[in-house]
């Protein structure tokens with residue numbers, strides 16, 4: 001059994017005729033922060049819930065630190081879903097006490113430390129009075145109180161203002177720096193991901209398109225620009241291409257590009273956008 005924090009081997013999850021995930025194989029290294037990206041419906045939430053043990057794969061297997069995940073919440077994993085699991089009538093302090101009561105393994109000091117990092121959260125305020133950002137932060141503090149080795153975050157930043165996004169990401173980074181927690185974070189906000197993630201897992205239509213160290217992935221891709229009407233002869237894979245009256249621009253994976261074409265390595269945003277555009281074109285072509 002692979003002893004990595006998270007290892008998925010040929011994982012598929014089907015809901016009737018919908019193939020939410022298909023043949024997904026990847027590994028998350030210890031202490032890595034991985035951005036989970038993909039278009040709507042790519043399978044991100046399904047994947048996070050399988051790793052957490054909230055659902056079972058149709059086929060294939062997932063292990064967390066060498067232990068097979070078998071469809072129940074793994075003690076080493078915390079998952080923060082889009083529906084933040086908070087009781088509206090409780091104060092933040094009461095919410096933390098509830099966290100202690102609901103979890104066999106719980107560190108009140110860790111949860112408190114996390115809350116203390118958040119200047120904006122009043123521990124005596126009722127949850128229902130908190131802003132979206134403060135709720136997310138309280139939910140993350142609850143998730144971290146379980147002392148997870150693997151932290152799964154499903155779109156934690158989507159409804160936060162820039163300041164709350166920044167504070168939330170700093171909370172996650174503090175956790176990684178202090179405890180070496182492995183983080184898998186799904187988000188559509190590519191700039192934020194670029195600030196905190198060192199690994200990338202890109203899904204499209206339930207399949208892994210790209211997985212690994214971001215610097216290595218970017219180094220393996222080129223943005224290629226040349227005159228319109230000239231064929232791009234490359235032994236690499238053309239992920240995406242676009243054309244104007246004057247020029248052709250393409251995202252190419254691996255291989256070499258003939259002279260006469262300008263090449264640069266993409267940044268994370270350009271890389272992900274290239275894959276997302278290609279995904280949309282494939283779907284349009286099938287309609």
Ligand SMILES: Nc1ncnc2c1ncn2[C@@H]1O[C@H](COP(=O)(O)OP(=O)(O)OP(=O)(O)O)[C@@H](O)[C@H]1O
Nearest residue numbers: 015018019020038039040041042043044045046047
């Ligand atoms: N419980 C379910 N029953 C039936 N189909 C489902 C169920 N959960 C997910 N799906 C389908 O599986 C596919 C993947 O959904 P999923 O929510 O994992 O995607 P996602 O990448 O998280 O999307 P988004 O970015 O919109 O949140 C979609 O086609 C979705 O409709």
